[in-house]
Amino acid sequence: MTTTVPPAERADAGPPSLRPSGLAPRRRIINRVAQVLITLALVVAVVPLAWVTIAVLARGFQILSWQFLTEDIPNSYRRHGPGMAPAIVGTFLITGMAALMAVPLGVFGAIYLNEYGKQKPLAQVIRTMADVMTGVPSIVMGLFIYTVVVVVTGEKTGFAGSLALACLMLPIVIRSSEEILRLVPDDLRQASLALGARQWRTILTVVLPAAISGITSGALLAIARAAGETAPLVATIGITFAVNPNLFSGQNTALPAQIFRNASQPFEGAQERAWGAALTLVVIVFVFTVLARVVVSRFAIKER
Amino acid sequence: MPDPFTRGAPADGSRETQAPAAAQAVPEVHFAPPATALRAQDNERRKESVPPVMELRDVSVSYGDFKAVRDTNLPIDHNRITAMIGPSGCGKSTILRALNRMNDLIPGARVSGTVTYHGQDIYAAGVDPIQVRRHIGMVFQKPNPFPKSIYDNIAYGLRINGIKGKLDDQVEQALTGAALWDEVKDKLKTSAFALSGGQQQRLCIARAIAVQPEVILMDEPCSALDPISTAKIEDLMRELAKIYTIVIVTHNMQQAARVSHSTAFFTAEVDDRQVRYGRLIEFDETDRIFTNPSDERTEAYVTGRFG
Numbered sequence: 212m213t214t215t216v217p218p219a220e221r222a223d224a225g226p227p228s229l230r231p232s233g234l235a236p237r238r239r240i241i242n243r244v245a246q247v248l249i250t251l252a253l254v255v256a257v258v259p260l261a262w263v264t265i266a267v268l269a270r271g272f273q274i275l276s277w278q279f280l281t282e283d284i285p286n287s288y289r290r291h292g293p294g295m296a297p298a299i300v301g302t303f304l305i306t307g308m309a310a311l312m313a314v315p316l317g318v319f320g321a322i323y324l325n326e327y328g329k330q331k332p333l334a335q336v337i338r339t340m341a342d343v344m345t346g347v348p349s350i351v352m353g354l355f356i357y358t359v360v361v362v363v364t365g366e367k368t369g370f371a372g373s374l375a376l377a378c379l380m381l382p383i384v385i386r387s388s389e390e391i392l393r394l395v396p397d398d399l400r401q402a403s404l405a406l407g408a409r410q411w412r413t414i415l416t417v418v419l420p421a422a423i424s425g426i427t428s429g430a431l432l433a434i435a436r437a438a439g440e441t442a443p444l445v446a447t448i449g450i451t452f453a454v455n456p457n458l459f460s461g462q463n464t465a466l467p468a469q470i471f472r473n474a475s476q477p478f479e480g481a482q483e484r485a486w487g488a489a490l491t492l493v494v495i496v497f498v499f500t501v502l503a504r505v506v507v508s509r510f511a512i513k514e515r
Numbered sequence: 516m517p518d519p520f521t522r523g524a525p526a527d528g529s530r531e532t533q534a535p536a537a538a539q540a541v542p543e544v545h546f547a548p549p550a551t552a553l554r555a556q557d558n559e560r561r562k563e564s565v566p567p568v569m570e571l572r573d574v575s576v577s578y579g580d581f582k583a584v585r586d587t588n589l590p591i592d593h594n595r596i597t598a599m600i601g602p603s604g605c606g607k608s609t610i611l612r613a614l615n616r617m618n619d620l621i622p623g624a625r626v627s628g629t630v631t632y633h634g635q636d637i638y639a640a641g642v643d644p645i646q647v648r649r650h651i652g653m654v655f656q657k658p659n660p661f662p663k664s665i666y667d668n669i670a671y672g673l674r675i676n677g678i679k680g681k682l683d684d685q686v687e688q689a690l691t692g693a694a695l696w697d698e699v700k701d702k703l704k705t706s707a708f709a710l711s712g713g714q715q716q717r718l719c720i721a722r723a724i725a726v727q728p729e730v731i732l733m734d735e736p737c738s739a740l741d742p743i744s745t746a747k748i749e750d751l752m753r754e755l756a757k758i759y760t761i762v763i764v765t766h767n768m769q770q771a772a773r774v775s776h777s778t779a780f781f782t783a784e785v786d787d788r789q790v791r792y793g794r795l796i797e798f799d800e801t802d803r804i805f806t807n808p809s810d811e812r813t814e815a816y817v818t819g820r821f822g
Binding site for chain 2: 406
């Protein structure tokens with residue numbers, strides 16, 4: 212055992228050892244064990260992730276081709292071959308429309324909560340509701356829109372799907388944006404107000420720019436999650452085998468819905484298309500995430 | 516702190532002997548000509564004829580039910596540096612923030628008594644705190660530049676005041692006024708965060724003076740800075756006092772002695788119900804406060820015999 216002994220009382224006159232072997236064996240062993248456990252935990256966490264990625268890449272690439280991206284979906288599950296164009300178009304339109312509705316609304320909501328509402332009862336209620344809504348299963352949103360929109364209008368449309376996805380995204384955007392706004396130092400708000408700026412001006416020109424990258428990544432997270440949602444879409448958008456660019460009329464389709472439909476068929480052709488659709492979806496989400504990162508880093512003021 | 520030497524209302528008494536006529540009769544609006552070259556040497560010359568720019572009368576600040584600072588009477592004279600000193604928790608920052616209604620931003624904070632600016636009560640109904648803050652600027656304890664370029668930090672205040680178009684001249688003027696121009700003129704477009712702490716604080720001062728306030732409040736502006744930066748800011752304050760009226764809160768007594776013309780000493784006391792609160796003990800010319808204060812508590816504090 213190495214114990215702390217004042218230098219003068221140490222038996223040997225040499226300098227104290229700085230090598231690991233100078234440590235007590237118990238500490239060395241505990242250190243080793245901890246290192247091994249942490250590395251193991253990392254490996255365990257990465258394995259499923261890598262597995263999914265490899266599987267999607269390997270199976271998806273077998274079918275992915277230009278035709279797959281541009282041709283209509285065969286209207287028989289038995290048939291082999293491409294394509295997936297209606298679902299790709301549908302995913303872009305439906306998710307885009309949902310983001311257009313949910314992101315501004317969510318950011319405004321977050322601004323109200325953090326800058327105006329603070330601890331007021333109304334703000335507390337909204338905050339709690341947003342928390343509860345985050346936990347609501349997505350199928351519930353789908354059924355909600357089904358009853359209040361699809362049943363009323365009598366038609367499944369892409370827009371109904373957008374509404375369902377927007378309901379899903381809204382609480383995520385609100386909560387993530389509020390967290391980011393809370394991180395903006397109060398010093399900045401005070402500096403602006405002390406210059407004689409009004410509150411809306413302070414928020415618009417100081418608080419939001421300081422929070423923009425965080426808000427963007429929060430919104431992106433919500434969009435990525437919405438792009439992969441299946442249940443609310445299956446209930447609200449119906450099915451189509453040809454491209455339908457009109458969100459407000461006619462049934463539509465999207466990649467997750469196609470993955471769900473095709474993967475649950477016993478036919479090989481359909482299953483191939485499901486893998487292809489899965490790969491397409493993964494690539495779309497990936498590309499958008501990278502793009503957003505680039506945009507955000509352009510926005511952000513350089514530190515040096 | 517037990518105090519055997521309690522006179523009747525020492526704060527009020529000592530103040531009234533200092534500012535006789537000015538305290539009683541404040542004309543409605545009085546714009547003294549700016550930059551009436553009042554230098555540090557003019558310390559002794561008290562401007563009897565000119566009423567104070569700002570005046571606090573029986574000002575108390577409460578946070579919720581807690582009356583944090585009580586019954587403050589204090590004139591802020593034109594083109595002079597008024598320092599507020601005292602131990603932590605004595606309410607000097609609270610009083611400072613009452614001067615431009617920054618306390619409004621703290622939920623539950625309430626100001627009673629009157630704070631006048633050119634004779635007008637800044638807490639009166641119908642007074643816009645935004646307007647108050649445009650005339651009474653503030654520099655904070657921690658340098659808090661906006662996450663923007665150096666140029667935009669200065670231009671921001673001008674833009675919110677409705678000044679449009681090319682702002683280069685005003686930006687240069689403000690940066691020159693804050694003794695920062697030579698150091699940053701080649702990198703106006705770089706982030707303000709790239710500056711050192713002392714430069715950032717001077718940038719904040721430049722930002723405050725760009726909108727041309729009449730009064731600048733400084734809340735411990737040097738407490739986060741090294742001695743060299745502190746010296747630069749102190750030099751700057753002396754320069755600025757020729758044009759602006761400055762009120763500075765500081766923990767550094769030497770700083771108060773070095774830069775200020777008059778000094779207010781605050782301390783924390785305990786009332787009958789064992790609640791600690793802040794109050795103004797003595798207000799006088801800085802020289803007198805540090806050499807011959809009339810209150811024993813002031814003397815104990817400035818000579819380092821405090822607590």
